[in-house]
Amino acid sequence: MVVQANTPLGHRGEPWFEDGNIVLLVVDTDSDTTVAFKVHRGVLARHSEIFQSMFEIPSPTLENVEMADGCQVVRMHDRPTELSALIRALYDGASFLHRGIEDFYNVAGILRLATKYFVAHLRREAIKYLLEIWPHTIQGHDRFIERAVRAPLVGDLTYPYVHPLHVLNLARETHVNIILPSVLYFLSLYDLADLLRADHPKLLVKHPSQPSSQMSPRDVKDYTLMYQHRLQIVLDFIRKGCSGREPANTCQSTTGRCQKGFIRLGTRLSQSWVPRIGPLHYMVQAVDHLGEDQDICAQCRRSFKHDTLRLRDKLWAGLPAVLGLPSWEELEKSDMAT
Known part of the structure; x- marks a missing residue:
């Protein structure tokens, strides 16, 4: 029958x-x-x-x-x-855009089911979309910051419109590891008490594809590790990279002006930093500020810029290890091969 x-x-x-x-x-x-x-x-x-x-x-x-x-x-x-x-x-074919939070929910739904039903090419496309915002390269990080500064509000929400906690929970749900370090880096800019209350406007937007707004015990631990790591980066940069920096071997000053200039920069940074500061962008701002200080010779300014940018590359490369994850290259190979 x-x-x-x-x-x-x-x-x-x-x-x-x-x-x-x-x-x-x-x-x-x-x-x-x-x-x-x-x-x-x-x-x-x-x-x-x-x-x-x-x-x-x-x-x-x-x-x-x-x-x-x-x-x-x-x-x-x-x-x-x-x-x-x-x-x-x-x-x-999939069309992933960045116009507002609805676009994130669209990719969340597709990624969720592409993972469930093993639709490999759609899963890869969805991961590539996420990587355009939550980067795995230092260049991507810098583009993120530039967009965040320049992008207009959409529905009273700031770029990237979606809360990093929702991105983190989607990544956990769909086993996408390559975006975890950058998402947790940006998530660590938020106060933990605020995250536990889950009352940020971006977390209150209702949608069927909305990931969880709650932090798991595992992610509270990872958040704490990233938060402490981020603050340590800032303090080490101020103390060692600025205040304690020696003039370049080719320093053109004979009166100690460059040494005093580095101490002055470190003092200024130590007085202006706040716990929510992003150290990688903070370093770029320090380079720009020092570049305008004519009391420091051109050789020392050039050396400081070179060393600071190289330090940023090193710190970014080490970000996955803070969470006990393999390198960016290994994460990309694993996630994009599925």
């Missing part, structure tokens, strides 16, 4: 292809309604072995084969908005 399941027209999802040969049914838990997607078995199956096994045609002699609109029914256990986004991406 074949059991027919009638799907109300009002609950047809997007996409719905009249010439489709399989119907996917999913329950929207928010409204307790069923949403149906009529698609082509072969289109989805060619992208995923999981789909291929799910869509195997049952024997016509089997009982209780659920049908709708003349097609076999497969019941899914996903969010309708995310399943819709995944299907449309499989048909039309």
